[in-house]
Amino acid sequence: MAVKQKEHKPLHLAKLNIKKGDTVVILTGKDKGKEGTISRALPQINKVIVEGRNIVKKHIRPQGQTQQGGVIEKAMPIHVSNVMLKCTECGERTRVAHDRRPMGADQKKRVVRVCKKCGKVIQDRTRSS
Known part of the structure; x- marks a missing residue:
């Protein structure tokens, strides 16, 4: 019996709107409606691992x-289309926009993630600033 191989993207083409440390809401499956934090992002196969969610027993x-x-x-990966980012400002689940805004001490324009509902910058949990 032939096993379907997972299609891997080249790493320079693999991009996700969700990062490690983000809080997400699960949209489908047995954990539908539950929230969790991304413990690992797998951009090459478009999946993420959410802490304490999608748990299976493995022998x-x-x-x-x-x-x-x-x-x-063990927590198993979930496809990124089945999770939605929760905004750090308004607290609602939202889509992600990308915008160039002046950031940091030098006020240099940088690409940031923006909430589609409230328009505010989504804070990056992995960075301290």
């Missing part, structure tokens, strides 16, 4: 004498 075979076998619970 693990023991690896030598170090790792014990058994059943573990």
Whole structure:
């Protein structure tokens, strides 16, 4: 039986509007309506892993004498079309726009993510500033 291969994009072409640390709302599936934080983004296959959501039980075979076998619970990837970003300002789920705005101490124009509903900049959780 032939297994369908996942199509990988070249890394320089793989782009997502959602980043690690963003809060998202799940739109479809068994966790529909629940919120979570992105723990890992997989742009080459258009998927994200949300902390504590889309949990499945996985049977693990023991690896030598170090790792014990058994059943573990693991968060599996969700397609980005099935999650929606929650705005840091207005608190609603929203689409993402990109805009060039003066940012930082030098007021140089940089591309930022903007909420389509309130028009304010979406704060990046992974950066401290």
